[in-house]
Amino acid sequence: MALFDLLGRSWALGIVWSLSKGPQTFRALQADCGGTSPTVLNRRLKELMATGFVERGEQGYRLSAAGAELSDLLRPLGALANEWADTLDVRGRSSTKD
Amino acid sequence: MALFDLLGRSWALGIVWSLSKGPQTFRALQADCGGTSPTVLNRRLKELMATGFVERGEQGYRLSAAGAELSDLLRPLGALANEWADTLDVRGRSSTKD
DNA sequence: TAATGCGCTACCCTTTAGATAGCAAGAGTG
DNA sequence: CACTCTTGCTATCTAAAGGGTAGCGCATTA
Numbered sequence: 001m002a003l004f005d006l007l008g009r010s011w012a013l014g015i016v017w018s019l020s021k022g023p024q025t026f027r028a029l030q031a032d033c034g035g036t037s038p039t040v041l042n043r044r045l046k047e048l049m050a051t052g053f054v055e056r057g058e059q060g061y062r063l064s065a066a067g068a069e070l071s072d073l074l075r076p077l078g079a080l081a082n083e084w085a086d087t088l089d090v091r092g093r094s095s096t097k098d
Numbered sequence: 099m100a101l102f103d104l105l106g107r108s109w110a111l112g113i114v115w116s117l118s119k120g121p122q123t124f125r126a127l128q129a130d131c132g133g134t135s136p137t138v139l140n141r142r143l144k145e146l147m148a149t150g151f152v153e154r155g156e157q158g159y160r161l162s163a164a165g166a167e168l169s170d171l172l173r174p175l176g177a178l179a180n181e182w183a184d185t186l187d188v189r190g191r192s193s194t195k196d
Numbered sequence: 197t198a199a200t201g202c203g204c205t206a207c208c209c210t211t212t213a214g215a216t217a218g219c220a221a222g223a224g225t226g
Numbered sequence: 227c228a229c230t231c232t233t234g235c236t237a238t239c240t241a242a243a244g245g246g247t248a249g250c251g252c253a254t255t256a
Contacts, residue, residue, distance in 0.1 A: 003179035004111040010244065013102040026203050037245045042204060051182075060203095066182070073174045080171060081101035084149075084164070108213060124234050135214045140235060158233090 006051060011036050012044050016063065017078060019054065020071035023062035104149060109134050110142050114161065115176060117152065118169035121160035 007013055011033050018024060018032045030041050045061060048054040053067035063071060105111055109131050116122060116130045128139050143159060146152040151165035161169060 001112060001115065001176070001179055003175070003182060004115065007175075008106060008108055008111050010106055013106050014099060017099065017102065025201095027201080035246095037247085038204065039206090039246085040244060043243090070175075070178065073178060076171045077101070077168075077175075078099070080168065081099055084101060123232095125232080133215095135216085136235065137215085137237090138213055141212090 006047060009044065009047070011040060012048065013074065015041070015044055015048060016053065016067060016071050016074060019061060019063045019067065020074070023057055023059035025060035029061060104145060107142065107145070109138060110146065111172065113139070113142055113146060114151065114165060114169050114172060117159060117161045117165065118172070121155055121157035123158035127159060 007016075014033045014036075015029065018029055024032065026038075026041070026045075029045075030036055030038060033041065045054060048067070049056070052064055053070055054061055055064045055067075056062070105114075112131045112134075113127065116127055122130065124136075124139070124143075127143075128134055128136060131139065143152060146165070147154070150162055151168055152159055153162045153165075154160070
């Protein structure tokens, strides 16, 4: 399940999600992804491009055909995310230990 | 997008995916997730239970109703994963640098 | 030529992942 | 009861990824 491995890295899902709203510049993407560090953003972008989900255009980065296909599958997931957003309050990053 | 944050952690997607095939014991899950370390597996499991996607039953861990719903949305993603498995050769863990 | 915004890299510190060992508890067997 | 397995899980330590900040080279604009 290589795809799950790829998408299971920080901001990979977020980038695809953000790009599904339209092409974005590096910095716009950075801002849209909650101010991710350029280090990580660039790393993910490279991976996403290497796997052919993202490509570069005039307006910056954008989803490829495959990327669009992927984001289509992600959409219902995003809907679920919003639906559960207030119910489940993930956190975890701070209360991982019990 | 708290859900994306949760699922964007290592093995979170894999665990849900694995559990969608039926309830599993801790160790079976561990084996099915490519021999993940118990440290991480237990961490993810706690998070997944805290958010109500996974629960414990007689046969070990299993998906809750919400978890099943989630895995349903993940299924087409898994299909895409298999479809692209040989085409895109993710890796990246080693060839990230150009 | 200075000022601005851009994509991106370097550097460094924190957090997470991953590997390994092993414990307490329960079930089964002689 | 002692012995052995298996199971869930914690502890410990090292490696890797994430994240913050500074800043460079380049193009554009004034």
